[in-house]
Amino acid sequence: MQNMTNNIMLKMTDIHKSFGELEVLKGIDFSVAKGDVLAIIGPSGSGKSTMLRCINRLEEIDSGKIEIMGRALAENGADGRAEYVDEAKSREILACTGMVFQQFNLFPHMTVMENLLEAPVQVKKRSVEEVRPEAEELLRKVGLFDKRDAYPGRLSGGQQQRVAIARALAMKPEIMLFDEPTSALDPELTGEVLKTMRELAQEHMTMVVVTHEMAFAREAASHVMFMADGVIVEQGQPEEFFAHPKQERTVAFLQNML
Numbered sequence: 001m002q003n004m005t006n007n008i009m010l011k012m013t014d015i016h017k018s019f020g021e022l023e024v025l026k027g028i029d030f031s032v033a034k035g036d037v038l039a040i041i042g043p044s045g046s047g048k049s050t051m052l053r054c055i056n057r058l059e060e061i062d063s064g065k066i067e068i069m070g071r072a073l074a075e076n077g078a079d080g081r082a083e084y085v086d087e088a089k090s091r092e093i094l095a096c097t098g099m100v101f102q103q104f105n106l107f108p109h110m111t112v113m114e115n116l117l118e119a120p121v122q123v124k125k126r127s128v129e130e131v132r133p134e135a136e137e138l139l140r141k142v143g144l145f146d147k148r149d150a151y152p153g154r155l156s157g158g159q160q161q162r163v164a165i166a167r168a169l170a171m172k173p174e175i176m177l178f179d180e181p182t183s184a185l186d187p188e189l190t191g192e193v194l195k196t197m198r199e200l201a202q203e204h205m206t207m208v209v210v211t212h213e214m215a216f217a218r219e220a221a222s223h224v225m226f227m228a229d230g231v232i233v234e235q236g237q238p239e240e241f242f243a244h245p246k247q248e249r250t251v252a253f254l255q256n257m258l
Helices: 048-055 087-094 112-122 128-141 157-169 187-202 214-220 238-243 248-257
Strands: 008-019 022-033 037-041 063-068 071-076 082-084 097-100 175-179 206-210 223-228 231-236
Touching: 008 048, 008 206, 022 048, 022 206, 022 223, 022 231, 037 048, 037 214, 048 063, 048 175, 048 206, 063 082, 071 087, 097 157, 112 128, 112 157, 128 157, 157 187, 187 206, 187 214, 214 238, 223 238, 223 248, 231 238, 231 248
Parallel strands: 037 206, 037 223, 097 175, 175 206
Antiparallel strands: 008 022, 008 063, 063 071, 071 082, 223 231
16 A cells, blocks of 8 residues: 555545536545445436446546545646556556445356355456355355355345445455446345445445435444535535535535434
8 A cells, every 4th residue: 555644545636527518526525444334315417426426437537636545646747637557557546446336247247156266366367266165155244154155136135235346346456436336226225235335334445425315324334425506515424414414505405404
């Protein structure tokens, strides 16, 4: 780990992003320290998912600076536009992030175990013998060891999402990104996924979670950020944030959600 000021794992500085004429991110600034769980909440269309996707370069920013574990992924060049490091460096920097999406994106033609083995073996060139015990341990962790030989189509949505979490963890990321991981699930299946995420939080996994689950934000997050219209309206520690929101927009949003 190089040049890690106060254990800052992720730093986003003055991030701007537009799609055509539509400015989606209007100068976003925040940082996440090691072991922090940042919950990002806000109405649909506020830029939350775009911002999350910018962290691991699924979207590219127009201007600003992204630093992951002390290394710059992108920063402004002479013309004031963001310039990214080269492909090889980018891959190296992003290797320490894992992501879980709304849709589970499991390989349907592979068993649960094969889904977990795929990336460590193909991308990290590790042997199946070496990875398998770790994959089994991860499946135990998410309560799905007995499903290791099942195909994703035989699993419930909640089970598939827990496999997706285990699959992301199989790459041993330092930072886990979650983009509304429960929004595609029925309410009764949401709980099992949130339980897995709470356990990760208790193990001090650094996490950035875009969510509409207020109970999770209140109980599991160390920091809550409210976004609307491409800006951070308010942020703070959960107890203070939920008990005494300072901005009218935050108050109105929470009244709707709680």
